[in-house]
Amino acid sequence: MTEDDRTKPQATSTDMTGIDGDSPLPGGPPTDAPEVGEAAEEEVREEEQIQFGAEAGLQTGGTTGQITAATGGDVPLHQASLWGDAWKQLRKKPLFIIAALFLVLFTVMSVAPGLFTSQDPRFCNLSFSVDRPSGSHWFGYDIQGCDYFTRVVYGTRVSLLIGLLVVGFDVVIAIILGSIAGYYGGFLDALVGRFADIWFAIPTTLGGIVFLNLLGQRGLWQVSLVLVVLAWPTLMRLMRASVVSGKEADYVMAARALGAGDWRILRLHILPNGIAPVIVYATITVGIIISAEAALSFLGVGLQLPAISWGLMISDAQSRILTSPHLLFFPAIFLSTLVLSFILLGDALRDALDPRLR
Amino acid sequence: MDVTTDDPKAAEGQHLLQVEDLHVEFRTQYGTVNAVNGISYSLDERETLAILGESGSGKSVSAQAIMGIIDSPPGFITKGALRFRGTDLLGLDESERRSYRGQKIAMIFQDALTALNPVYSVGFQIGEMFRVHRGASRSEAKKKAIELMDRVRIPAAKERVGEYPHQFSGGMRQRVMIAMALSLDPDILIADEPTTALDVTVQAQIMELLSELQGETGMGLILITHDLAVVADVADRVAVMYAGKIVETGSVFEVYENAAHPYTEGLMSSIPRIDQKGRELNPIRGAPPSLMRIPPGCPFHPRCPYARDVCRVDLPPLYEVSASRRSACHFFEEVLANVEGGLTGGR
Amino acid sequence: MADEGNGRPAPERDVILKVENLVKHFPLTQGIVFKKHVGAVKAVEGVSFDLYRGETLGLVGESGCGKSTVAKLLLRLEEATSGSAIYDGKDIFKLPRKELRALRRNIQIVFQDPYASLNPRMTVGDIVAEPWEIHQGRMGKAERRSRVQDLLARVGLDPDHVNRYPHQFSGGQRQRIGIARALALNPDIIICDEPVSALDVSVQAQVVNLLNALQSDFNLSYIFIAHDLAVVRHISDRVAVMYLGKIMEVGNQDQIYDRPTHPYTQALLSAVPVPDPAVRGERKRMVLTGDVPSPANPPSGCVFRTRCWKAQEKCAEEVPALENRGFDHPSACHFAEIERVVPV
Numbered sequence A: 001m002t003e004d005d006r007t008k009p010q011a012t013s014t015d016m017t018g019i020d021g022d023s024p025l026p027g028g029p030p031t032d033a034p035e036v037g038e039a040a041e042e043e044v045r046e047e048e049q050i051q052f053g054a055e056a057g058l059q060t061g062g063t064t065g066q067i068t069a070a071t072g073g074d075v076p077l078h079q080a081s082l083w084g085d086a087w088k089q090l091r092k093k094p095l096f097i098i099a100a101l102f103l104v105l106f107t108v109m110s111v112a113p114g115l116f117t118s119q120d121p122r123f124c125n126l127s128f129s130v131d132r133p134s135g136s137h138w139f140g141y142d143i144q145g146c147d148y149f150t151r152v153v154y155g156t157r158v159s160l161l162i163g164l165l166v167v168g169f170d171v172v173i174a175i176i177l178g179s180i181a182g183y184y185g186g187f188l189d190a191l192v193g194r195f196a197d198i199w200f201a202i203p204t205t206l207g208g209i210v211f212l213n214l215l216g217q218r219g220l221w222q223v224s225l226v227l228v229v230l231a232w233p234t235l236m237r238l239m240r241a242s243v244v245s246g247k248e249a250d251y252v253m254a255a256r257a258l259g260a261g262d263w264r265i266l267r268l269h270i271l272p273n274g275i276a277p278v279i280v281y282a283t284i285t286v287g288i289i290i291s292a293e294a295a296l297s298f299l300g301v302g303l304q305l306p307a308i309s310w311g312l313m314i315s316d317a318q319s320r321i322l323t324s325p326h327l328l329f330f331p332a333i334f335l336s337t338l339v340l341s342f343i344l345l346g347d348a349l350r351d352a353l354d355p356r357l358r
Numbered sequence B: 001m002d003v004t005t006d007d008p009k010a011a012e013g014q015h016l017l018q019v020e021d022l023h024v025e026f027r028t029q030y031g032t033v034n035a036v037n038g039i040s041y042s043l044d045e046r047e048t049l050a051i052l053g054e055s056g057s058g059k060s061v062s063a064q065a066i067m068g069i070i071d072s073p074p075g076f077i078t079k080g081a082l083r084f085r086g087t088d089l090l091g092l093d094e095s096e097r098r099s100y101r102g103q104k105i106a107m108i109f110q111d112a113l114t115a116l117n118p119v120y121s122v123g124f125q126i127g128e129m130f131r132v133h134r135g136a137s138r139s140e141a142k143k144k145a146i147e148l149m150d151r152v153r154i155p156a157a158k159e160r161v162g163e164y165p166h167q168f169s170g171g172m173r174q175r176v177m178i179a180m181a182l183s184l185d186p187d188i189l190i191a192d193e194p195t196t197a198l199d200v201t202v203q204a205q206i207m208e209l210l211s212e213l214q215g216e217t218g219m220g221l222i223l224i225t226h227d228l229a230v231v232a233d234v235a236d237r238v239a240v241m242y243a244g245k246i247v248e249t250g251s252v253f254e255v256y257e258n259a260a261h262p263y264t265e266g267l268m269s270s271i272p273r274i275d276q277k278g279r280e281l282n283p284i285r286g287a288p289p290s291l292m293r294i295p296p297g298c299p300f301h302p303r304c305p306y307a308r309d310v311c312r313v314d315l316p317p318l319y320e321v322s323a324s325r326r327s328a329c330h331f332f333e334e335v336l337a338n339v340e341g342g343l344t345g346g347r
Numbered sequence C: 001m002a003d004e005g006n007g008r009p010a011p012e013r014d015v016i017l018k019v020e021n022l023v024k025h026f027p028l029t030q031g032i033v034f035k036k037h038v039g040a041v042k043a044v045e046g047v048s049f050d051l052y053r054g055e056t057l058g059l060v061g062e063s064g065c066g067k068s069t070v071a072k073l074l075l076r077l078e079e080a081t082s083g084s085a086i087y088d089g090k091d092i093f094k095l096p097r098k099e100l101r102a103l104r105r106n107i108q109i110v111f112q113d114p115y116a117s118l119n120p121r122m123t124v125g126d127i128v129a130e131p132w133e134i135h136q137g138r139m140g141k142a143e144r145r146s147r148v149q150d151l152l153a154r155v156g157l158d159p160d161h162v163n164r165y166p167h168q169f170s171g172g173q174r175q176r177i178g179i180a181r182a183l184a185l186n187p188d189i190i191i192c193d194e195p196v197s198a199l200d201v202s203v204q205a206q207v208v209n210l211l212n213a214l215q216s217d218f219n220l221s222y223i224f225i226a227h228d229l230a231v232v233r234h235i236s237d238r239v240a241v242m243y244l245g246k247i248m249e250v251g252n253q254d255q256i257y258d259r260p261t262h263p264y265t266q267a268l269l270s271a272v273p274v275p276d277p278a279v280r281g282e283r284k285r286m287v288l289t290g291d292v293p294s295p296a297n298p299p300s301g302c303v304f305r306t307r308c309w310k311a312q313e314k315c316a317e318e319v320p321a322l323e324n325r326g327f328d329h330p331s332a333c334h335f336a337e338i339e340r341v342v343p344v
């Protein structure tokens, strides 16, 4: 603390009402407060004190969970704004920054692939078939003789789109079903729970193979649909658990005692406080879905040509792995980087939002 | 205050425990928490010393420092000495230190449920002390466990020795903790808010048990609490802590009769008493400071009705009020002159 | 029944809330899909009391005796198993949904834990204004702000802090925010469920004094739940002592603290330490042995008999009613007699 902080009165502190003192309480019992002039100055001090506390609260909230655990009462250290704190912590994490930068890069790549390559991914010249990487064509050519860099860049869109689409839908499903199950409990809870169990029991790849074979046609939407159906239960359960514990919170009780309706309670009190774990896991799930899509395409039950997808590229490359390893290497590297970025992001978020560390 | 100069017993290392100018800080990533800022006290055999203070005043941390169980990092003992019968514990290496823990100094905690391991039976956990420290066999350990459970007055000890912590009520669990703490006949027992989580009726039982056991063993007892009434009931001496410092110490009778520090006085005039009705409560205004931003000068000055300019700048030392009594207030005489501030005979 | 001479301060004062034979059993179930009832936690077992306008009724008893459950039932945060609670001529437990909303305006609650009872994502202004939003719809920004500020000032907070978040306040200040929220709709009754238990000793008195001041200003009736008998004595006009879901004894402050007749009350009071070393050892102690029995399986007859030093055969056979037994206030003990345990 610098000398400056110590002596500078706060802007609001001229107010005689004071922030916690009982002396200015109208109707309150008299206290042996000093004379007025002194009292005013006291208030200034007190105000300062509180300010310190508040600041400390914001600062410590992030990581030093033991503080709260150990004391259970050091007033301002208890809770800080979850997201604000998380952001402060995240900014300092190199892994988070790297992951975020990669994600920005991939996003730009999928929105505007033209920025990265001037070629058309479908413009091929068989005479270049499986040419090795070179100075002008960094990733070389594929079997059809298309520029491989261009195709890999264009493949980003499908992967990212499927990942985000699937998880976006699943988060919506999770919020709706999880809230209903958690908030109302009883029969609805059991029903949703058992229904989720059924889907949860099906391994993603196996389920994907079976359902996509049944569907026959397999475009972006079909693959997404199948993945949506297979991936929602975990997110839903997380949401439900959050709602169940949030429902017991005293501030929810207080809102109910005030006559607030279910919708208001869910929207204002339960969801904002319980959504964090869902968001963390959803982020990780994006990575998982992207790799699941690649796996399905690789197995030949996912996207079909002429779609441009990393999974398909890897699938095509497998027979030539010895002769043209670059065909496998580049899409695989892109795929792993994207998946890893999401997983790292989720991981960093989890650490930053962990309620035990709050 | 340099304790060694004005305390002949301390100079000869005759106190059971002598805490000298102990400083503990926690270096967190957001700043340093000055949890304990130079506290000194002594404890003798058969003596009960109460450490009284509000939440976050550093009571538990000072106890953990004595036990040598502070998480480090982030916690560091930056200064001070802890003499057990003259030996400075801080100078010992970890293995020597461990031999003191449990055998010479034992501790019980506020939350007996989390302090017990849910997957082992109560008897096993009590007996473990004997197996680890005394190399007792399983059956010997069990016999010892039953003996100890009897000693802490757990009814039907023989039958209950195989039960698990969740099958015990809060009060019974605290008895189990006490049994574990006493198993190796320590010379000092530190009780960190042993009854805060319990009902009054159970609290009375536990406090009675503790003082009986103290009578039997002659151990020194450090009782950490925020409850003025419990202190009045059992302690010989009391040390009042505020913002990591001892602000007043003395015999319970002296301190309760007339406080010599404004914080003690404030505490006493702000608690309601069961034997008085309609007594006006005069709360201390404001709230305790964050230990990361302890106010300069006297840490109590933002809340102190006696505060003057000097208090904002000069940290008051522990003034000698009487031979057995100290107060960290520049104006302790004025505080003493205000006779309203006591609890004894105030009815 | 609870009516006759249960230590009401003045006979002409009007009863604002009349609770009769309140019962709450929480079913104990096994299984997830097919629930099987395997008994019930008898949290509240026939509680009756009157609350007078402008008074504070203290509700004391050990942990788990059903105090909070009574509070939740009266607010209809839980549904009562049976019994009635007449407020304003109507039974709270039978109110249809629509009228329930009106009830919410009149009975409010302040919680124990000042950290858990405020939504960490809402500003103080939003928290205090929520009651109006629920009951009166949206109001103009300026009006809302000024009303919130009035309330904040009334509970001793800086009105300029409307835009701060709860974590920026200390425990005592948060409890004031909770009190402001409860006051917003101008209720008749505020149920305080251990409002000061979680606060620092030096801050408790601030909140107790505030509650006292507000009571006379707003003509509030309080049901003050606490386990700290000293605080209860300080704030209450009358006190009801609960044990295992039942009221053991009820009376005004003097009757309970100076002339308790029920062994449980006596034991409870004698266990409370007095903050005065001078009386150490002089007090009569009735140290109870054993634990509180499980509310899922309470003892027959008098529920206190397993720990009572006066228990006789009759106690196991016959449930002692809460009624006048020749003293100035009712007691649920067959062998009630006055025993002074708190020093004068």
Ligand SMILES: Nc1ncnc2c1ncn2[C@@H]1O[C@H](COP(=O)(O)OP(=O)(O)OP(=O)(O)O)[C@@H](O)[C@H]1O
Binding pocket: A064, A066, A067, A070, A071, A072, A073, A074, A077, B026, B028, B033, B034, B035, B053, B054, B055, B056, B057, B058, B059, B060, B061, B062, B071, B074, B075, B226, B291
């Ligand atoms: N592991 C830790 N890391 C960082 N700070 C800590 C840690 N343990 C304790 N502290 C700090 O030390 C201070 C003193 O804590 P301590 O547990 O001694 O308080 P106390 O007086 O025992 O309070 P209570 O009555 O709540 O138990 C607290 O403000 C806390 O912030």
Ligand SMILES: Nc1ncnc2c1ncn2[C@@H]1O[C@H](COP(=O)(O)OP(=O)(O)OP(=O)(O)O)[C@@H](O)[C@H]1O
Binding pocket: C026, C041, C042, C043, C061, C062, C063, C064, C065, C066, C067, C068, C069, C070, C227, C295
């Ligand atoms: N939702 C519930 N389901 C099952 N049992 C419950 C429920 N709520 C409370 N109980 C039980 O009812 C009994 C009374 O609980 P209650 O919370 O009313 O006690 P209390 O007197 O407020 O105790 P405390 O002083 O600990 O707050 C307890 O045994 C408790 O376990």
Ligand code: SF4
Binding pocket: B261, B262, B263, B298, B299, B300, B301, B302, B304, B305, B306, B307, B308, B311, B316, B328, B329, B330, B331, B332
């Ligand atoms: S030194 Fe000053 S501020 Fe500190 S307690 Fe004494 S009078 Fe109060």
Ligand code: SF4
Binding pocket: C262, C263, C264, C302, C303, C304, C305, C306, C308, C309, C310, C311, C312, C315, C320, C332, C333, C334, C335, C336
């Ligand atoms: S009725 Fe019997 S058991 Fe119950 S309190 Fe009275 S004497 Fe004790």
Ligand SMILES: [Mg+2]
Binding pocket: A070, A071, B059, B060, B061, B192, B193
């Ligand atoms: Mg502690």
Ligand SMILES: [Mg+2]
Binding pocket: C067, C068, C069, C193
């Ligand atoms: Mg309760």
